[in-house]
Amino acid sequence: MPRMTAARAAVEILKREGVAHAFGVPGAAINPFYAALKGAGGIDHTLARHVEGASHMAEGYTRTHPGNIGVCIGTSGPAGTDMITGLYSAIGDSIPILCITGQAPTAVILKEDFQAVDIASIAKPVTKAATTVMEAAQVPGVFQQAFHLMRSGRPGPVLIDLPIDVQLTEIEFDPETYEPLPAFKPAATRAQIEKAVTLLNASRRPLIVAGGGIINADASGLLVEFAELTGIPVVPTLMGWGILADDHELNAGMVGLQTSHRYGNANFLESDFVLGIGNRWANRHTGKLDVYTQGRTFVHVDIEPTQIGKIFAPDYGIASDAKAALELFVEVAGELKAAGKLPDRSAWAASTQERKARLQRRTHFDNIPMKPQRVYEEMNQAFGPETRYVTTIGLSQIAGAQMLHVYKPRHWINCGQAGPLGWTIPAALGVATADPETPVVALSGDYDFQFMLEELAVGAQHKIPYIHVLVNNAYLGLIRQAQRNLDINFQVNLEFENINAPELGVYGVDHVKVAEGLGCKAIRVTDPSRLGAAFEEAKKLAAEHRVPVVVEAILERITNISMSGSDIAGVNEWEDVATEPGHAPTAIRPLKV
Numbered sequence: 001m002p003r004m005t006a007a008r009a010a011v012e013i014l015k016r017e018g019v020a021h022a023f024g025v026p027g028a029a030i031n032p033f034y035a036a037l038k039g040a041g042g043i044d045h046t047l048a049r050h051v052e053g054a055s056h057m058a059e060g061y062t063r064t065h066p067g068n069i070g071v072c073i074g075t076s077g078p079a080g081t082d083m084i085t086g087l088y089s090a091i092g093d094s095i096p097i098l099c100i101t102g103q104a105p106t107a108v109i110l111k112e113d114f115q116a117v118d119i120a121s122i123a124k125p126v127t128k129a130a131t132t133v134m135e136a137a138q139v140p141g142v143f144q145q146a147f148h149l150m151r152s153g154r155p156g157p158v159l160i161d162l163p164i165d166v167q168l169t170e171i172e173f174d175p176e177t178y179e180p181l182p183a184f185k186p187a188a189t190r191a192q193i194e195k196a197v198t199l200l201n202a203s204r205r206p207l208i209v210a211g212g213g214i215i216n217a218d219a220s221g222l223l224v225e226f227a228e229l230t231g232i233p234v235v236p237t238l239m240g241w242g243i244l245a246d247d248h249e250l251n252a253g254m255v256g257l258q259t260s261h262r263y264g265n266a267n268f269l270e271s272d273f274v275l276g277i278g279n280r281w282a283n284r285h286t287g288k289l290d291v292y293t294q295g296r297t298f299v300h301v302d303i304e305p306t307q308i309g310k311i312f313a314p315d316y317g318i319a320s321d322a323k324a325a326l327e328l329f330v331e332v333a334g335e336l337k338a339a340g341k342l343p344d345r346s347a348w349a350a351s352t353q354e355r356k357a358r359l360q361r362r363t364h365f366d367n368i369p370m371k372p373q374r375v376y377e378e379m380n381q382a383f384g385p386e387t388r389y390v391t392t393i394g395l396s397q398i399a400g401a402q403m404l405h406v407y408k409p410r411h412w413i414n415c416g417q418a419g420p421l422g423w424t425i426p427a428a429l430g431v432a433t434a435d436p437e438t439p440v441v442a443l444s445g446d447y448d449f450q451f452m453l454e455e456l457a458v459g460a461q462h463k464i465p466y467i468h469v470l471v472n473n474a475y476l477g478l479i480r481q482a483q484r485n486l487d488i489n490f491q492v493n494l495e496f497e498n499i500n501a502p503e504l505g506v507y508g509v510d511h512v513k514v515a516e517g518l519g520c521k522a523i524r525v526t527d528p529s530r531l532g533a534a535f536e537e538a539k540k541l542a543a544e545h546r547v548p549v550v551v552e553a554i555l556e557r558i559t560n561i562s563m564s565g566s567d568i569a570g571v572n573e574w575e576d577v578a579t580e581p582g583h584a585p586t587a588i589r590p591l592k593v
Helices: 006-016 028-040 051-064 078-082 084-092 119-126 136-151 164-168 190-201 212-216 220-230 262-270 289-293 322-338 346-358 372-382 395-403 424-434 446-451 453-461 477-486 511-517 528-545
Strands: 003-005 021-024 044-047 070-074 097-103 129-132 158-163 170-172 206-210 234-236 273-277 297-302 316-319 388-391 412-414 440-445 467-472 521-525 549-554
Touching: 003 006, 006 028, 006 136, 006 158, 006 164, 006 170, 021 051, 021 424, 028 070, 028 097, 028 158, 028 164, 044 453, 051 070, 051 078, 051 084, 051 097, 051 412, 051 424, 051 453, 070 078, 078 084, 078 097, 078 119, 084 097, 084 119, 097 119, 097 136, 097 164, 119 129, 119 158, 129 136, 136 158, 136 164, 136 170, 158 164, 190 273, 190 297, 190 316, 190 322, 206 220, 212 220, 212 322, 220 322, 234 262, 262 346, 273 322, 372 395, 372 467, 372 528, 388 395, 388 424, 395 412, 395 440, 395 477, 424 440, 424 446, 424 453, 424 467, 440 446, 446 453, 446 467, 453 511, 467 528, 511 521, 511 549, 521 528, 528 549
Parallel strands: 021 044, 021 070, 070 097, 097 158, 129 158, 206 234, 206 273, 273 297, 297 316, 388 412, 388 440, 440 467, 467 549, 521 549
Antiparallel strands: 003 170
8 A cells, every 4th residue: 555644645635636726825834735735746836925815816716617626725823714714705605615724733732832723613613614633544534525525515615724743644545546525416306396387387477596506506508598498587696697698688687785787676576486596595685585575486496405494484495406406497397398388478578678778877977086887887898708707895896796797607706795805816816827718807996905915916926917907996985885874984084195106196005006016017097088998908918917917997086886775675876877878888788768
């Protein structure tokens, strides 16, 4: 039997589980693992500037392609605690990432040794499993189980903590005969799907709410096939955006308090039946449940049995992987259509598109300083349907979701539940690493951008080009807007007069100099008519220099973005809505006045 260190066995398992890339920061307690990583070869590594950044890079990497599992690596103590935010982000959105940490020797873990912390206990609430491996012989089994857990049921992250002496201990392990464990995924039965379709066919104005579980299951094509067979309009959730193209005749728009379309909310409020697949009824999607649920029948399909009924009780629930369920939905619907037993939904579907043409928000403004809406209009013109957008939280993300267009699954990569500031830059680097051939465009407000901007140096060092659109109003915009309800404007303004950049006025941080100092390129735009040219120049710079390129748009200090604080029937539009075609020139459908 071959003998090798437990660390080397772990690396060999990573390769046989399909891992080709890792992100991390070495340190004394994880150096034996890094030695094994170097010695084994076959796994590329990106050195992050911050361990939290490595965890977000791993998450972006996972989200980019079906089957990807991002790996982040750090040493003992603060490296693991720094990655907790990444683990929380991953479990909130059902994203499998593997976090590997070093640990003090087993003999001193409980003796307040330097950087010895019980990271497994800290990480348990935000992982599917978190284990400190105390016996070297258990390392292969723990890694094998980790991949099994990450892929089984509702996907999610796992942490493995490796004491340094465990890493260095030799064990017997044969990589050539290693086999991954098969993943378990619950599957709907034919009888369950037939019952759901019977309820569906009894309705007059049904909608499908398509969640991120469909993307996780790589089942977007099946969802589109089912919608087209039945003629039922589809509402993608924020995590499911891109399952079917924004310009598809059955795309009814997004629903919610914030990241929603005017027509999406209006279409939902007209519906009488909702089939939710792979979604979790997030509160920013539903708003007040009495408004959301009144007068509607609900069927909920989710891979996690305990998710059904967690937010509200559906009329019928099915515990199933989205792909397994959709295969049966397509089969049953196909048989009914062949027998002429599917209701004609064409009039209802047409009405959703009529609202799509009529209920639009204005994006075209010529103001200087510019309004954010104009930035997204120009992005729609500059970046095509192949673009992968990456963003996390704030008014920039909310407005982007309202006004940008997405045409493919995994082309809107958004941290949905946790929403940690700083996520965008490292996640974009992970996405661009996983798919260097597809254009990647990140979107941040100034505060999100400043949280982890040191990771731009990672893009410069490792030649990872992407474009980062930075909308700067020198404010915590979302929090300022929320503080209106309390009649305060407190500790949310970021402006100051930068003594080294007086040309910025009160906009404070010179993001262009910072980005250039980190080895990247940057362009500042103050006139909206120059945005298009700036985006084209950014594309050329990224291609030429193979580094991140920042395009900073200087915004008016205060803009309120459309949203509601309570229910989807009461969204405050703040700005004048579109009343003539020139107000929304990049809208999916020409404005119908």
